[in-house]
Amino acid sequence: MEQRFPKGNKPRIVIVGGGFGGIELAKKLRNKDIEVIMLDKHNYHTFQPLLYQVATGGLEADSIAFPLRKIFKGQKNLTFRVTEVKKVLPLENAIETTIGIFEYDHLVIATGSTSNFFGQDEIEHNAMPMKSIPEALNLRSLLLQNLESAQIATDKLTEAELLNFVVVGGGPTGVETSGAIAELKKHVLKNDYPELDLKKVNIFLIEGSPELLGAMSVQAQKKSEEFLSELGVTVMTNSRVQSYDGKQLILVDGRIIPTSTVIWSAGVKGVVIDGLNPQCVVRGNRVKVNEISRVDGHDNIYAIGDVAAMITEEFPNGYPGVAPAAIQQGKQLAENLINIIGNKPTEPFKYFDKGAMATVGRNRAVVDIHKVRFQGIFAWFTWMFVHLMTLVGFRNKLVVFVNWVWSYFSYDRGTRLIIRPFLRGNPEPEVVDPKPVKDEAKVN
Amino acid sequence: MEQRFPKGNKPRIVIVGGGFGGIELAKKLRNKDIEVIMLDKHNYHTFQPLLYQVATGGLEADSIAFPLRKIFKGQKNLTFRVTEVKKVLPLENAIETTIGIFEYDHLVIATGSTSNFFGQDEIEHNAMPMKSIPEALNLRSLLLQNLESAQIATDKLTEAELLNFVVVGGGPTGVETSGAIAELKKHVLKNDYPELDLKKVNIFLIEGSPELLGAMSVQAQKKSEEFLSELGVTVMTNSRVQSYDGKQLILVDGRIIPTSTVIWSAGVKGVVIDGLNPQCVVRGNRVKVNEISRVDGHDNIYAIGDVAAMITEEFPNGYPGVAPAAIQQGKQLAENLINIIGNKPTEPFKYFDKGAMATVGRNRAVVDIHKVRFQGIFAWFTWMFVHLMTLVGFRNKLVVFVNWVWSYFSYDRGTRLIIRPFLRGNPEPEVVDPKPVKDEAKVN
Numbered sequence: 001m002e003q004r005f006p007k008g009n010k011p012r013i014v015i016v017g018g019g020f021g022g023i024e025l026a027k028k029l030r031n032k033d034i035e036v037i038m039l040d041k042h043n044y045h046t047f048q049p050l051l052y053q054v055a056t057g058g059l060e061a062d063s064i065a066f067p068l069r070k071i072f073k074g075q076k077n078l079t080f081r082v083t084e085v086k087k088v089l090p091l092e093n094a095i096e097t098t099i100g101i102f103e104y105d106h107l108v109i110a111t112g113s114t115s116n117f118f119g120q121d122e123i124e125h126n127a128m129p130m131k132s133i134p135e136a137l138n139l140r141s142l143l144l145q146n147l148e149s150a151q152i153a154t155d156k157l158t159e160a161e162l163l164n165f166v167v168v169g170g171g172p173t174g175v176e177t178s179g180a181i182a183e184l185k186k187h188v189l190k191n192d193y194p195e196l197d198l199k200k201v202n203i204f205l206i207e208g209s210p211e212l213l214g215a216m217s218v219q220a221q222k223k224s225e226e227f228l229s230e231l232g233v234t235v236m237t238n239s240r241v242q243s244y245d246g247k248q249l250i251l252v253d254g255r256i257i258p259t260s261t262v263i264w265s266a267g268v269k270g271v272v273i274d275g276l277n278p279q280c281v282v283r284g285n286r287v288k289v290n291e292i293s294r295v296d297g298h299d300n301i302y303a304i305g306d307v308a309a310m311i312t313e314e315f316p317n318g319y320p321g322v323a324p325a326a327i328q329q330g331k332q333l334a335e336n337l338i339n340i341i342g343n344k345p346t347e348p349f350k351y352f353d354k355g356a357m358a359t360v361g362r363n364r365a366v367v368d369i370h371k372v373r374f375q376g377i378f379a380w381f382t383w384m385f386v387h388l389m390t391l392v393g394f395r396n397k398l399v400v401f402v403n404w405v406w407s408y409f410s411y412d413r414g415t416r417l418i419i420r421p422f423l424r425g426n427p428e429p430e431v432v433d434p435k436p437v438k439d440e441a442k443v444n
Numbered sequence: 445m446e447q448r449f450p451k452g453n454k455p456r457i458v459i460v461g462g463g464f465g466g467i468e469l470a471k472k473l474r475n476k477d478i479e480v481i482m483l484d485k486h487n488y489h490t491f492q493p494l495l496y497q498v499a500t501g502g503l504e505a506d507s508i509a510f511p512l513r514k515i516f517k518g519q520k521n522l523t524f525r526v527t528e529v530k531k532v533l534p535l536e537n538a539i540e541t542t543i544g545i546f547e548y549d550h551l552v553i554a555t556g557s558t559s560n561f562f563g564q565d566e567i568e569h570n571a572m573p574m575k576s577i578p579e580a581l582n583l584r585s586l587l588l589q590n591l592e593s594a595q596i597a598t599d600k601l602t603e604a605e606l607l608n609f610v611v612v613g614g615g616p617t618g619v620e621t622s623g624a625i626a627e628l629k630k631h632v633l634k635n636d637y638p639e640l641d642l643k644k645v646n647i648f649l650i651e652g653s654p655e656l657l658g659a660m661s662v663q664a665q666k667k668s669e670e671f672l673s674e675l676g677v678t679v680m681t682n683s684r685v686q687s688y689d690g691k692q693l694i695l696v697d698g699r700i701i702p703t704s705t706v707i708w709s710a711g712v713k714g715v716v717i718d719g720l721n722p723q724c725v726v727r728g729n730r731v732k733v734n735e736i737s738r739v740d741g742h743d744n745i746y747a748i749g750d751v752a753a754m755i756t757e758e759f760p761n762g763y764p765g766v767a768p769a770a771i772q773q774g775k776q777l778a779e780n781l782i783n784i785i786g787n788k789p790t791e792p793f794k795y796f797d798k799g800a801m802a803t804v805g806r807n808r809a810v811v812d813i814h815k816v817r818f819q820g821i822f823a824w825f826t827w828m829f830v831h832l833m834t835l836v837g838f839r840n841k842l843v844v845f846v847n848w849v850w851s852y853f854s855y856d857r858g859t860r861l862i863i864r865p866f867l868r869g870n871p872e873p874e875v876v877d878p879k880p881v882k883d884e885a886k887v888n
Contacts, residue, residue: 003598043588044861062504065861069636076638082592082862099596133863144487148526152543154447192513194520395850402846406839417488417509418526419577420864 003100010035010077011341014095014104016085016273018045018068020323021305022110023392024330026078027071032338036078037102039095043068043082046133047391049323050400052173055136055263056143056180057188057416058407063399065133066392085111088275090298095273106300106337109273109287110330113306113321116267116284126246127262130173139263141422143181146261147193148418150200157258163201164259166249168241169266170207171214172358175224177263178205179360182231187411203233204257208240208266213366215320216356220366223375227360241266268321270307282309283317291348293333302337304329310349323390324354359383362408447544454479454521455785458539458548460529460717462489462512464767465749466554467836468774470522471515476782480522481546483539487512487526490577491835493767494844496617499580499707500587500624501632501860502851507843509577510836529555532719534742539717550744550781553717553731554774557750557765560711560728570690571708574617583707585866587625590705591637592862594644601702607645608703610693612685613710614651615658616802619668621707622649623804626675631855647677648701652684652710657810659764660800664810667819671804685710712765714751726753727761735792737777746781748773754793767834768798803827806852 011034015022018040029036044065053059072078083097094103115129128139143165150162167178181203190198205212205228211221212228212235228235240252249257269285277297282288286309288296293308295301305326309318319325329349336346355369357379365380367373374382384404391397407413455478459466462484473480488509497503516522527541538547559573572583587609594606611622625647634642649656649672655665656672656679672679684696693701713729721741726732730753732740737752739745749770753762763769773793780790799813801823809824811817818826828848835841851857 003596042862043592044863060504060506061863062861065863067636067860070860073635079639081595082589133861137863145526148487151525152447191517192511195523395847395854395856398846398850399843402842403839406842410839412839416511416514417506417577418486419488419505419509419581 002096005037005100005102007103007105008035011105012037012103013106013108013337014039014102015108015110016040016095017110017112017305017307018042018071018080019048019110019112019305019326021326021330022108023068023071024327025108025110025304025334026075028331028334029077029337030075032077034077034338034341036075037104038068038072038078038080039083039085039097039102040068040080041082041084042133044133045071045392047396048131049387049390051130051133051136052177052180054133055130055139055177056184057140057413058180059400059403061133061137063396063403064391066396071392085273088273088301090275090277090301093300104300106302106340108293108333109295109301109303109307110305110326111271111273111307113268113270115264116269117264118267120243123241123244123262123264126244127168127264129264130177131268137420138422140416141418141420142261143184144416144418145422147189147196151193151195159200160258161247161260164204164257165202165261165263166204166206166257166259167263167265168206169264170205170209170212170235170237171265172356173265174205174207174263175212175228175358175360177265178203178233179228179231179364182228182233183361184413186231188413188416192416204259205233205235206239206241206251207235207237210237212237213356213358216358216366217368217373219373219375220356220358220368224358224360224366227364227366227375230364231361268306270309272307276301282311284309286318292336292346293329293349302333304333312351315351319351322356325351328352357383357386446540449481449544449546451547451549452479455549456481456547457550457552457781458483458546459552459554460484460539461554461556461749461751462486462515462524463492463554463556463749463770465770465774466552467512467515468771469552469554469748469778470519472775472778473521473781474519476521478521478782478785480519481548482512482516482522482524483527483529483541483546484512484524485526485528486577488577489515489836491840492575493831493834495574495577495580496621496624498577499574499583499621500628501584501857502624503844503847505577505581507840507847508835510840515836529717532717532745534719534721534745537744548744550746550784552737552777553739553745553747553751554749554770555715555717555751557712557714559708560713561708562711564687567685567688567706567708570688571612571706573708574621575712581864582866584860585862585864586705587628588860588862589866591633591640595637595639603644604702605691605704608648608701609646609705609707610648610650610701610703611707611709612650613708614649614653614656614679614681615709616800617709618649618651618707619656619672619802619804621709622647622677623672623675623808626672626677627805628857630675632857632860636860648703649677649679650683650685650695651679651681654681656681657800657802660802660810661812661817663817664800664802664812664819668802668804668810671808671810671819674808675805712750714753716751720745726755728753730762736780736790737773737793746777748777756795759795763795766800769795772796801827801830 014037047064050064083099086096117124146162153159242250242252280296287303289308293302306321332349357367359365363377365383366375367379458481491508494508527543530540561568590606597603686694686696724740731747733752737746750765776793801811803809807821809827810819811823
């Protein structure tokens with residue numbers, strides 16, 4: 001029989017997901033007369049903007065993750081549980097998880113987004129996503145294993161497959177990832193693989209539209225393409241992927257790239273929980289919410305961050321899936337939930353756009369802050385400063401800073417270790433099974 | 445058909461294993477007119493003395509590992525390959541691996557040691573070893589998962605199983621691991637798990653002989669036991685394990701400890717390669733070698749480090765399995781191989797004992813340097829200094845130093861993340877399969 005976690009006397013808010021939005025919301029409920037329960041399938045918060053540096057060996061995974069329990073240290077009204085959510089039971093005001101059923105007064109869905117393969121199963125099976133730490137580590141292992149395998153390849157086609165690295169999607173993640181691989185080639189491979197002919201190592205960035213960084217200014221778009229070319233990345237705009245079988249990437253116009261590494265950053269989709277009103281799911285698998293983040297068709301269910309589509313005239317598909325939007329929604333929803341519980345009027349959400357930035361490589365970044373636009377070394381320092389400040393935890397800031405200073409002066413990347421070998425078709429177990437291990441021992 | 449890597453004109457030395465001994469040997473062959481091939485199943489060197497800190501969340505895995513390719517950067521006569529060795533073919537002067545057959549003039553086995561369960565399969569299946577980075581990370585995940593599971597345990601026996609942590613074996617690893625778990629309990633758990641009754645968390649250290657740290661002085665033995673008791677570890681000497689089924693640890697005298705976490709540090713055995721003269725394998729699964737590290741019954745096969753048993757009057761089971769012995773043997777063997785290739789006489793190995801040390805916790809360590817023996821805070825600083833200096837790579841020294849300073853002042857441990865969930869009976873794939881990934885894609 002499933003364990004049940006019944007409500008007490010205080011109003012209970014259950015938050016699903018410990019990303020930027022969920023954390024901000026939970027923190028703002030500190031010291032309120034409200035019971036807060038946070039559920040996440042991991043016991044840590046992931047700083048997604050730096051996942052690409054973990055994948056390319058620049059940072060250790062532990063540096064960009066932070067234990068959720070530590071974030072809420074001393075917050076007496078909050079209970080944290082590692083579990084995976086199965087479905088919402090709106091009629092019961094309860095949510096079913098792998099460890100039991102939690103009742104709620106208000107439910108907040110802050111589950112974020114995952115890679116969107118747009119229904120192309122073959123690509124999904126063969127390309128590498130990079131939206132979580134285990135995925136970034138898998139990608140790191142694959143990159144390094146391919147380099148090792150290329151040392152002993154006996155035919156040219158196999159060698160080409162191993163040494164062609166393709167990034168699909170020219171948004172910030174795609175630009176940053178292809179730039180980082182190019183720097184790995186430039187500074188690290190010549191030392192690590194003296195027998196390797198570096199001319200055989202090719203990095204491709206494929207983008208369907210006519211320009212990179214579609215959401216940024218024309219200056220930023222032009223300059224990022226220029227920076228990538230300087231680093232030796234082959235930028236292919238107006239190019240769409242037809243199919244990928246793990247060996248050959250075929251473009252819609254018929255061009256073929258032999259490659260065993262395709263990194264997918266071409267789109268994301270919301271992680272929706274089963275049991276919601278089906279009409280609320282809109283474009284991008286996001287959940288349609290009103291101006292106070294309430295999900296369409298529900299009275300006491302809310303969604304914030306990447307999974308939420310708060311549709312406005314300016315943003316007909318909802319606000320962009322970036323950390324500031326999630327944080328602002330989390331903060332506003334906390335205030336509104338306090339108001340709702342206290343029978344006070346709510347305030348509609350207002351988005352404050354903080355601008356956008358992307359880094360291509362050493363001394364090369366692009367920054368748009370409204371009308372202020374700059375590129376190059378100052379933009380690069382700005383990018384580093386903003387990312388360091390946004391990282392959760394002083395230890396993480398310190399360790400990332402030490403690593404970046406070290407890499408800057410040594411032209412090196414510290415952590416190119418194949419710690420868990422990557423096996424295609426054998427991804428990490430997605431769920432931390434919270435049953436006592438003794439029971440698992442029986443199953444296995 | 446298996447790929448063959450034939451010898452060229454120069455004499456070729458194949459070294460299996462990139463531990464302390466193998467690295468020292470290979471480095472000393474730099475700039476010699478000799479072809480050196482190093483084979484290892486990982487692409488990194490592991491600093492084993494700090495594995496317990498990775499397992500207990502004090503250090504990140506990347507901080508105590510170092511890319512082997514980087515260690516040999518610029519060493520033109522060395523080729524490195526990631527592969528697993530299958531067997532020696534002494535009659536062919538060749539060694540078979542997962543990527544093909546390597547011919548050699550001289551073969552050096554520096555494969556180290558692994559956990560010894562003394563043939564007790566049930567214990568081997570259920571207890572946690574800690575001899576490699578993936579094993580240490582598995583253990584970290586298990587410790588943290590058990591704490592999460594204990595939050596929702598509904599019966600007292602399950603709770604006891606999850607919160608009793610047992611370390612078997614009172615050598616340096618066992619002492620250091622049980623001390624580290626005790627500090628985790630003392631400084632971290634009370635903040636991370638405010639609902640948890642810390643009195644329910646118990647740490648046991650089980651040792652078969654009458655004292656801990658059998659190889660050290662009586663002062664060190666007494667003091668380490670005192671330090672552990674201060675930290676709240678239940679030290680059980682004169683206690684032997686009868687069986688462990690994943691839930692109950694039963695001692696020979698009939699006592700039972702309910703526990704789902706048994707960390708095995710009760711013994712090691714050499715990792716011997718198939719195909720050697722069977723008579724050469726002696727106690728502890730080590731390979732018997734003569735005074736120049738040559739394996740009994742072979743002309744051009746050598747063994748150094750943990751896997752080698754160089755039997756002397758003072759050391760009837762061979763030298764202790766510690767880093768200094770391996771490094772000294774590697775250095776001496778390099779000189780002797782150069783002499784053998786140059787038709788010069790060889791020199792017998794002489795062991796220089798550098799003493800022994802173990803740390804129990806903050807400000808608590810024991811050090812024996814021959815007749816000089818000290819314990820406490822100065823010993824603790826000595827232990828940290830020696831370990832920092834022995835770590836390979838400046839970046840690693842820096843990151844470990846930053847982490848230790850941070851932990852000292854914050855009483856915190858940075859990296860308690862369940863990055864890859866531990867599933868019993870589902871250990872890491874042991875081999876980095878060096879076949880091109882496209883072939884694996886077919887298999888899966």
